[in-house]
Amino acid sequence: AQSVSQHNHHVILSEAASLELGCNYSYGGTVNLFWYVQYPGQHLQLLLKYFSGDPLVKGIKGFEAEFIKSKFSFNLRKPSVQWSDTAEYFCAVSSGGYNKLIFGAGTRLAVHP
Amino acid sequence: DAGITQSPRHKVTETGTPVTLRCHQTENHRYMYWYRQDPGHGLRLIHYSYGVKDTDKGEVSDGYSVSRSKTEDFLLTLESATSSQTSVYFCAIKGWQTQETQYFGPGTRLLVL
Numbered sequence: 385a386q387s388v389s390q391h392n393h394h395v396i397l398s399e400a401a402s403l404e405l406g407c408n409y410s411y412g413g414t415v416n417l418f419w420y421v422q423y424p425g426q427h428l429q430l431l432l433k434y435f436s437g438d439p440l441v442k443g444i445k446g447f448e449a450e451f452i453k454s455k456f457s458f459n460l461r462k463p464s465v466q467w468s469d470t471a472e473y474f475c476a477v478s479s480g481g482y483n484k485l486i487f488g489a490g491t492r493l494a495v496h497p
Numbered sequence: 498d499a500g501i502t503q504s505p506r507h508k509v510t511e512t513g514t515p516v517t518l519r520c521h522q523t524e525n526h527r528y529m530y531w532y533r534q535d536p537g538h539g540l541r542l543i544h545y546s547y548g549v550k551d552t553d554k555g556e557v558s559d560g561y562s563v564s565r566s567k568t569e570d571f572l573l574t575l576e577s578a579t580s581s582q583t584s585v586y587f588c589a590i591k592g593w594q595t596q597e598t599q600y601f602g603p604g605t606r607l608l609v610l
Contacts, residue, residue: 388539416596427587428540428601435596474539478599482528482547483591484555485599487539 386411388477390488397465397495405460405491407475416483417458418476419449422490428474434458445469470495500524501602503588509608516575518605520588522568528591529571530599531555531563533584540587546571578609 391406409415419431432443439451449460458475475488500523510516520529528547532540532555542555544563552563560582562574575582585606589599 390539393537418598420601427603430598430600433598476540482545482553483597483599484530484542484545485532485540485589486556487532487541489537489539 386477386479386486388475388486388488390473390475390491392491393489395491395493397493399467399495399497400464401495403460403462403465403469403493405473405475405493407458407460407488408456409458409475409477409486410456411477411479413479416478417449417451418478418485419443419447419458419460420474420476422472422474424471431460431473465493465495467495467497469493501588501590501600503586503602503605505605506603507606509610510578511610512579513577516578516607516609518573518586518588518607520571520573520602522571522590524590524592525568526590527568527593528599529565530589530591531561531571531573532587532589533557533582534587534604535584543573543586578607580609583607583609 387410389408417434420428434451442448473491476485502521504519530545531543534540541557546552546565564572587604588602591599
């Protein structure tokens, strides 16, 4: 069965620090990869996605992610975080015709001013 | 917000009572999904639908049933609620193409006493 691992459950950063959140998945076939963000009290919003093509994808709010097929990884990065980036971040994988999403456990990011 | 609404948004119920959650979309999307979100588990798929009256089980379907009699509505029923079903329930929709993103509704917070 597919699974998604997010290595960091809680991350605390100061504003302007750089961010990298790890995500690894276990599936050998073709996958679609996603990062979603959930701000406090809100629903999930799509940050970025990878279906094919350039493995470096750019999303909203200055986030980017790199798909490394050989490492089964899709890490999320942002060069300089802001207090407003405080949220929970979920990596997700889908495959197959029904595109069912498998989520990681999430990473809670707290950014201090 | 991708034309998805969920009702009710909050519900408190007692163990053993039936509960039905509704997801309504205005986008005429083919695919609809129900997930539950629990701390430490991310989101897990309960059931999904790929058309009117076409549904299938997800990862955590025990104790849940679904129905989709119209394109726009996807109902999730807890036949006899248990405390382990206390959770936040999210509906998601996806369009007809394979490489499309799932968009999430605002969620329903359910407490089973």
